Amino acid sequence: MLQPENYNLDYYHYIATGEYNLDFPVTKSYSTCSFYNPQEEEEDDEANNIAVSKNIIHKEAERRRRERINSHLNQLRTLLPANSKIDKASLLAKVVQRVRDLKEQTSKIMQCETNFPSENDEITVLSNDSSADGKLLIKASICCEDRFDLIPDLIQTLKSLRLSPMRVEMVSLGGRIRNVIILAPDKDYTNKSLLFLRDALMSIIQRSSSGTDQRGKRRRVLDQRIAN
Amino acid sequence: MLQPENYNLDYYHYIATGEYNLDFPVTKSYSTCSFYNPQEEEEDDEANNIAVSKNIIHKEAERRRRERINSHLNQLRTLLPANSKIDKASLLAKVVQRVRDLKEQTSKIMQCETNFPSENDEITVLSNDSSADGKLLIKASICCEDRFDLIPDLIQTLKSLRLSPMRVEMVSLGGRIRNVIILAPDKDYTNKSLLFLRDALMSIIQRSSSGTDQRGKRRRVLDQRIAN
């Protein structure tokens, strides 16, 4: 069956499944009232019945609407870091932030695919932040002047931060180098680890750029390392 | 200032900024009632005043709460593809889906960073789907047996789908090849383009695997292409 573009799947699903189970029978609900007047009943009966049942339908519809909204809110709760007991407004604020972050992240990942080292020093540190599912990964990219002890320096830094490299990609060109490293953090990982890592990489870059500038030699050094 | 773990930023922000500007003065609101009894007023005055002002405070607090929730919902509306006039439930359903998609996407991107060709034929097609911001990109990865005319085949396929390669990464090993291609689609791009692309890549793989199996030769072919 074809559906219009803005077709409200959510709502029509509800109707389609026919979940119209009222919590109490409509007719009974009025007759169990103990203070009604028998004379009034006859004249008001049909009018009242219509009004009452309309109200009940309305009431139930509204209840279902609330249920739908809340069920989605609860789904969102499970998609966010822990805190399942958080109020609606704050939950939505977090969701907004999360959608923004994820969007930025994917485009960042896409962008930094250009693996050739650039002329400018660059650092990128980002994680997939897979809050719920356990497989947290960090992607670190550093682009700088190449030098003898850059790799040992990098290894030492990562070791001290308790980050295990899962995969390392090195591309060097004209005396400059770009390292892209996928890291698996230790269990004592916190959000600050990313900042520490970033700082550590910054200081590595500074150590590189403060050295002597002999491009020819560096290139030869690189070839030597590849040969090993 | 340190804060407890479940600290409700959203709510306390509200308090902190002191946004308690009621729309009308509390004291006036009672005195403008035209049907009060002067004798009752004295005895009921303070009790009524308290009750009324409590109700007003409650009412206003609830109004602010609704405003906060709705403002976040509106922010979410702007983060999703177009449709700014969509009901709350469907909006939230879309948000749930979007968060799930984005999470899956980032982890997928992370995973397929292993660029060495694998033993199994593989196809990955995914886009950053940057709905609001215009820069839509598609990342396609194909891993299969190498052959003479694979690249021309690929180029022809992409051209017919009106997809422009922004960056191509080729890694070959042992007669097998992996191509990772970042593509910029034409303006007449639809969600089905991804499926078309996927099918097209599948048929390319089938053409590869149906050929003769001479690994030695393929490796030489590969070396030849690199030399050019």
Added chain:
DNA sequence: CTTAACACGTGAGCC
């Protein structure tokens, strides 16, 4: 006229 969606004010419950 129906039907859904929404905003509103209120009672209840929770620190």
Added chain:
DNA sequence: TGGCTCACGTGTTAA
């Protein structure tokens, strides 16, 4: 106790 969140039923509005 107050201050806040939440669920609820209702009146209103738009398709």
